[in-house]
Amino acid sequence: MSKRLQVLLDEAEYRDLRRLARAEKLTVAEWVRQALRVARRRQPTGDAERKLAAIRGAVKHEFPTADIAQVLADIERGYLGADAR
Numbered sequence: 001m002s003k004r005l006q007v008l009l010d011e012a013e014y015r016d017l018r019r020l021a022r023a024e025k026l027t028v029a030e031w032v033r034q035a036l037r038v039a040r041r042r043q044p045t046g047d048a049e050r051k052l053a054a055i056r057g058a059v060k061h062e063f064p065t066a067d068i069a070q071v072l073a074d075i076e077r078g079y080l081g082a083d084a085r
Contacts, residue, residue, distance in 0.1 A: 007032075 009017070014028075021031035066074075 018028050021028045024031060
């Protein structure tokens with residue numbers, strides 16, 4: 001179901017919006033809807049504290065690591081089919 005939203009603008013603001021909408025061959029209403037969608041996508045989603053807690057939890061784990069040169073050499077040996085170290 002669609003909902004109606006009324007926004008009051010002064011004459012200059014409305015004139016600017018109308019000019020922008022015309023430049024994109026849109027109605028003012030469609031231009032505003034698209035602008036609101038873009039603005040909504042730019043807003044951070046989720047709780048920042050929850051995200052930080054996930055990062056803090058992840059760094060508590062230990063993962064195998066190696067020197068980057070050794071890792072790249074191992075990968076290259078895998079590409080070449082060489083099993084010997």
